[in-house]
Amino acid sequence: MSEKNTSLAFDALVVGGGIAGGEAALNLATNGFKVLVVEKDLSVGGKMIHLSKVFPTLDCSACITTPKVSEISRHPLITIFTETEVKGIVKNGENDFDAKVVRKPRYVIAEDCTGCQLCEEACPVNVPDQYQYGLVGRKAAYIPFSIASPRVAAIDIENCTLCGACERACPTKCIDFTQKPVEYSVKVRTVVVATGFNLFDPVNIPRYGFGEYKNVITSMQMERQLAPTRPFHTILRPGDGKMPDKIAYVLCTGSRDASVGNPICSQICCMYSIKQAQLLMGALPMADITIYYINIRSFGKGFEEFYEQAKGMGVNFVKGKIGKITENAKGNLILRYEDINENILKEAEHDMVVLSVGVLPNTESEKLFVDKSLQLDEYNFVKQPEQLVSPAKTSIKGVFVAGTASGPMDIPDSILSAGSASSEAISYLNNK
Amino acid sequence: MEPEKGKTAKFLKEQQAVSPAAIENLKQFTRIKKSIVDALKEEELTISQLSEKLAMPKTDVLYYLMSLLKYGIVEKGEIDDMDEYFTYKIKKVNE
Numbered sequence: 001m002s003e004k005n006t007s008l009a010f011d012a013l014v015v016g017g018g019i020a021g022g023e024a025a026l027n028l029a030t031n032g033f034k035v036l037v038v039e040k041d042l043s044v045g046g047k048m049i050h051l052s053k054v055f056p057t058l059d060c061s062a063c064i065t066t067p068k069v070s071e072i073s074r075h076p077l078i079t080i081f082t083e084t085e086v087k088g089i090v091k092n093g094e095n096d097f098d099a100k101v102v103r104k105p106r107y108v109i110a111e112d113c114t115g116c117q118l119c120e121e122a123c124p125v126n127v128p129d130q131y132q133y134g135l136v137g138r139k140a141a142y143i144p145f146s147i148a149s150p151r152v153a154a155i156d157i158e159n160c161t162l163c164g165a166c167e168r169a170c171p172t173k174c175i176d177f178t179q180k181p182v183e184y185s186v187k188v189r190t191v192v193v194a195t196g197f198n199l200f201d202p203v204n205i206p207r208y209g210f211g212e213y214k215n216v217i218t219s220m221q222m223e224r225q226l227a228p229t230r231p232f233h234t235i236l237r238p239g240d241g242k243m244p245d246k247i248a249y250v251l252c253t254g255s256r257d258a259s260v261g262n263p264i265c266s267q268i269c270c271m272y273s274i275k276q277a278q279l280l281m282g283a284l285p286m287a288d289i290t291i292y293y294i295n296i297r298s299f300g301k302g303f304e305e306f307y308e309q310a311k312g313m314g315v316n317f318v319k320g321k322i323g324k325i326t327e328n329a330k331g332n333l334i335l336r337y338e339d340i341n342e343n344i345l346k347e348a349e350h351d352m353v354v355l356s357v358g359v360l361p362n363t364e365s366e367k368l369f370v371d372k373s374l375q376l377d378e379y380n381f382v383k384q385p386e387q388l389v390s391p392a393k394t395s396i397k398g399v400f401v402a403g404t405a406s407g408p409m410d411i412p413d414s415i416l417s418a419g420s421a422s423s424e425a426i427s428y429l430n431n432k
Numbered sequence: 433m434e435p436e437k438g439k440t441a442k443f444l445k446e447q448q449a450v451s452p453a454a455i456e457n458l459k460q461f462t463r464i465k466k467s468i469v470d471a472l473k474e475e476e477l478t479i480s481q482l483s484e485k486l487a488m489p490k491t492d493v494l495y496y497l498m499s500l501l502k503y504g505i506v507e508k509g510e511i512d513d514m515d516e517y518f519t520y521k522i523k524k525v526n527e
């Protein structure tokens with residue numbers, strides 16, 4: 001660990017640089033407050049930056065995220081620390097917080113990197129690309145993804161063999177293996193928690209065969225397959241590279257299921273599955289898409305119409321509970337399910353299955369504070385003690401919550417929630 | 433002593449050992465990459481054909497082949513009459 005300790009001061013600390021954290025930071029900065037955004041990943045943008053299109057408008061997600069992210073990155077009152085984690089925040093009094101944050105080495109001098117990717121080309125290593133959810137490889141010296149912000153190389157030190165090829169290839173000599181973690185002491189007057197959500201890991205439902213049957217994938221993997229920066233040249237089954245033509249969706253995978261510890265509805269899975277089904281019908285016009293559901297939750301503006309539109313396009317909706325998935329010799333999947341309307345057990349064969357995985361809390365938020373307790377609700381999302389009147393308030397005065405850190409929600413609601421968190425934070429800052 | 437700019441990997445290598453898993457992973461990729469490239473130099477092949485030729489599971493062939501496609505070493509060929517499986521070939525570089 002480097003001895004270098006750096007002291008900084010900001011009006012607001014925003015923890016998490018997803019769409020909610022970004023929006024909250026932008027609102028605070030537009031009102032004249034100095035903001036530090038701390039993001040643990042190599043890029044800001046959260047999950048949204050990796051989506052294909054968004055429901056219910058089918059706008060291109062990257063086209064919405066990129067200008068927003070660039071506005072946040074360029075704002076003179078916003079400082080962004082990527083690959084950085086909060087070690088602990090102490091509240092000394094009102095409008096007075098001390099935060100310790102640790103910035104991990106990227107092994108690249110960010111200011112000098114032009115994003116030319118010559119290091120990537122030279123690197124001989126290949127490891128699963130986390131931003132393509134393991135479907136394809138990436139190098140150990142790599143630009144995280146094409147629309148990453150910052151679009152700067154990073155070295156995956158765990159998988160690097162220190163061969164030096166990247167350094168020799170880099171025209172600006174900005175690769176620096178001497179970098180060490182740097183700890184900063186940051187004084188702030190308010191904190192916005194925007195740590196987002198985690199995705200349910202379907203290996204926890206062994207009867208669906210995820211991991212064992214390669215043609216069973218998650219909705220996030222399908223999201224990547226549908227994006228312009230997709231892992232493959234077209235949509236393919238990971239088991240053998242076949243272009244699928246009979247695809248099934250299993251809704252509520254890891255949601256509304258007390259047996260896996262998550263009894264609540266994830267609110268977004270029905271709609272993103274309906275979105276993906278429509279996009280698949282566009283990409284694979286001959287394909288048959290079936291959505292197995294318990295109930296369709298189409299509660300938002302334009303959602304019911306979006307659902308009807310999918311039906312009109314020929315997407316099959318089957319009210320059925322999946323018991324077990326097995327694989328046959330052709331790599332096709334046999335879904336055994338209870339037809340809820342007819343109350344009988346049925347079987348259906350599909351050549352690819354997409355598990356619509358649910359939203360889980362990111363409990364890291366609880367560990368951010370040292371001396372005070374940031375309380376969580378019964379489902380482990382950040383507790384909103386005044387949910388009806390001041391939904392952004394938390395159990396700590398001067399600390400506000402934005403986006404999915406407080407519960408499952410879609411992008412428009414995350415942005416609204418960030419608006420609420422930033423306005424509560426501004427009024428707290430103004431009431432010294 | 434401060435290491436020379438552009439030669440810092442050597443400096444770190446002297447200070448800390450490279451993980452054996454990272455070295456093993458690199459060896460494995462280099463071997464697989466060579467075997468795929470050699471096979472495709474002979475003829476255009478589907479994933480199933482490559483899998484048989486290299487005695488490697490189809491899912492692994494797909495993962496490595498798509499990585500090589502991403503790195504610009506391989507490109508897709510034609511799709512079969514059933515519109516199911518593509519062939520793959522070595523990418524021609526325009527001189």
Ligand SMILES: Cc1cc2nc3c(=O)[nH]c(=O)nc-3n(C[C@H](O)[C@H](O)[C@H](O)COP(=O)(O)OP(=O)(O)OC[C@H]3O[C@@H](n4cnc5c(N)ncnc54)[C@H](O)[C@@H]3O)c2cc1C
Nearest residue numbers: 016018019020040046047054055195196197403404410411
């Ligand atoms: C498959 C799929 C498809 C979807 N499709 C749509 C759609 O079409 N339309 C729609 O409206 N919504 C969609 N959504 C929902 C959408 O992704 C979320 O609403 C949105 O991403 C929530 O934003 P957020 O900022 O709250 O959280 P996140 O996107 O999770 O961002 C949180 C950020 O905080 C960072 N972070 C976490 N912990 C820490 C920490 N301790 N310190 C520092 N940083 C931290 C994370 O790295 C991340 O960058 C989809 C979701 C999924 C899974």
Ligand code: SF4
Nearest residue numbers: 113114116117119170
């Ligand atoms: S680190 Fe160097 S070689 Fe790699 S992208 Fe940046 S400038 Fe290019």
